[in-house]
Amino acid sequence: MSETGRTGGTFEATDGGSPDGEVWIVGATGRVGRGVAARLAARGLRVVPVGRSRERMSAAGAEAGLPAGVRMVVADSAERIADEVVRERPRVVVNTMGAYAATAPVIARACVSVGGHYVDQANDVIAVQGLLALHDEAARAGSTLVTGAGFGVLATEAVVAKLCEERPVPHRVRVDSVASVAVEAGALGVALATGIVDTLTSGGRRYDNGRLVASRLGADPRRLVFPDGTSAKSAGVASGELLAARAASDAPFVTAASSLAPTSPLLRAVVPLLGRLLSVPALRRLAVDRLGRVTVKAAARPREHSWGHAVVEWADGTRREGWLRAGEGMAFTTGVTATVTDLLVRGAGRPGAWTPAAAFGHDLATTAGGTFVLD
Ligand SMILES: NC(=O)c1ccc[n+]([C@@H]2O[C@H](COP(=O)([O-])OP(=O)(O)OC[C@H]3O[C@@H](n4cnc5c(N)ncnc54)[C@H](OP(=O)(O)O)[C@@H]3O)[C@@H](O)[C@H]2O)c1
Incomplete structure (x- = not known):
């Protein structure tokens, strides 16, 4: 068997772009959201927690190392979050709120409508199929949607x-x-x-x-x-x-x-x-x-x-x-989402709707901390 891997690296953007614009983390008080917020804040990205409780987001933000007084967006449903996305045009939305069959198309479509990018950790057939069905729409808008980033x-x-x-x-x-x-x-x-x-x-x-x-x-x-x-x-x-x-x-x-x-x-x-x-x-x-x-x-x-x-x-x-x-x-999932988000914010994604390796190649798995063991 052979092993290939590297840990902890930062994926280089194909266009060498620099981070620009806000990264919204929907579900920033949850387990995946907190981990992703901490990793992205450590990379210097402009993280904006999005959720239904300002108090819980403040506490989770402090734990994740976000600056005191960080901007937050308070919204309590996929539809309200989508309205805010359309109004404020974040660069990338990370959706960790779950129930993806219902929430993912609503939030992803809002991202597409403003030419932004989107990533989630969906893992069921209906949700992943539903998001991939937005491929042509996303490609036309120049948006990259990544589902299953876990x-x-x-x-x-x-x-x-x-x-x-x-x-x-x-x-x-x-x-x-x-x-x-x-x-x-x-x-x-x-x-x-x-x-x-x-x-x-x-x-x-x-x-x-x-x-x-x-x-x-x-x-x-x-x-x-x-x-x-x-x-x-x-x-x-x-x-x-x-x-x-x-x-x-x-x-x-x-x-x-x-x-x-x-x-x-x-x-x-x-x-x-x-x-x-x-x-x-x-x-x-x-x-x-x-x-x-x-x-x-x-x-x-x-x-x-x-x-x-x-x-x-x-x-x-x-x-x-x-x-x-x-x-x-969970740590691997958090690493995958953070790595994909980092790539999206730097403009390294191909327009369209993809699963993570389809978007960025199989080496994304080693960049996120995995090691291949092949026969
Ligand atoms: N693909 C994979 O390999 C993989 C791996 C891990 C996790 N996942 C999936 O990723 C998702 C997140 O997991 P998790 O463990 O981080 O979940 P979690 O800890 O329960 O977090 C969910 C987050 O969503 C927020 N939320 C829920 N309903 C909301 C609403 N109506 N409006 C606004 N915010 C809302 C919660 O905020 P409150 O504080 O307000 O409740 C919380 O911040 C789950 O669906 C999980 O199955 C997938």
């Missing part, structure tokens, strides 16, 4: 792109995303609760002969043994990783799996019923609300590393396997 999408699409480089179109691809995340004490939060409920209701998906078709959530569970000797189970899930792996390879048969999908026979048996129940709007709202209020205790990450994994097979029987090794999953 561990899941980048850590898997980057490995697929690396394995497929200068090779013919493969026949089959499987990707696995195994994030190792430290739990912060406190309420789970609506953003994460929405993600969990959406995963349960959307079931599974896979590409079958080039067509996106339904499959079972938790399909094809496997135990992965990582290059460092540790292991975890991973099973099928409908995710942004699936769309990104298909786009990076063009393979007709693609599956995506995650360690967050249910792998035990009992859970896999009850999940379809649970999904149907949670599809009822009133039950969905109740579940998101209750789950979002659940408080959890702080816990260390379960493994030292997070792993993105891909197996690529060609029609002639050739098979290649690769990994992206990263550290704590």
Whole structure:
């Protein structure tokens, strides 16, 4: 196996541009938003927190190292945030408020309307598809929209792109995303609760002969043994990783799996019923609300590393396997979003709507702190 990576570097803008204009961070009090704000402030960018509570934003801003009296935008819905974007024309909007299927198109369209750029960490099929559908609109306006700027999408699409480089179109691809995340004490939060409920209701998906078709959530569970000797189970899930792996390879048969999908026979048996129940709007709202209020205790990450994994097979029987090794999953996500934002603010993005490696190449994963381990 060979390893390639570098850590902590700053991606150079292709046009050598300097940072210019404001970077709005929607959800600056949240876990990803706080981390991104701290990294961007340390790089000297003009960070503007956007959210529904001035007090909470002030406290989070101080923690992130933003200057006292930093300008803030108070708005409490995607629509109100979009209105402010149109009025004030920030250079880049970082959307970490979650519920991306609903919030991402609203905020991204506002960015496009003023020729600004946009980045989020969406990871479900509907949200990623919805954002990528704005490609032509964004290209015409000269805006760059990046969705899936987090561990899941980048850590898997980057490995697929690396394995497929200068090779013919493969026949089959499987990707696995195994994030190792430290739990912060406190309420789970609506953003994460929405993600969990959406995963349960959307079931599974896979590409079958080039067509996106339904499959079972938790399909094809496997135990992965990582290059460092540790292991975890991973099973099928409908995710942004699936769309990104298909786009990076063009393979007709693609599956995506995650360690967050249910792998035990009992859970896999009850999940379809649970999904149907949670599809009822009133039950969905109740579940998101209750789950979002659940408080959890702080816990260390379960493994030292997070792993993105891909197996690529060609029609002639050739098979290649690769990994992206990263550290704590949330820290990697924060690093990916900060790196992408830095590039966007410097004018280094191609106009259009992309997943992160499609926008900036697979080496974005090493710039954000990952290391490729390839066979
Ligand atoms: N793709 C990946 O690999 C990846 C990795 C990590 C996270 N994520 C996703 O990224 C998202 C953010 O995660 P997180 O852990 O940072 O979530 P979080 O800690 O719950 O933060 C959510 C933020 O959004 C704000 N917010 C929520 N509703 C709002 C509204 N109506 N108006 C204005 N602001 C609002 C919250 O502000 P308040 O303080 O007002 O509540 C908070 O600042 C989640 O959807 C998560 O699933 C993806």
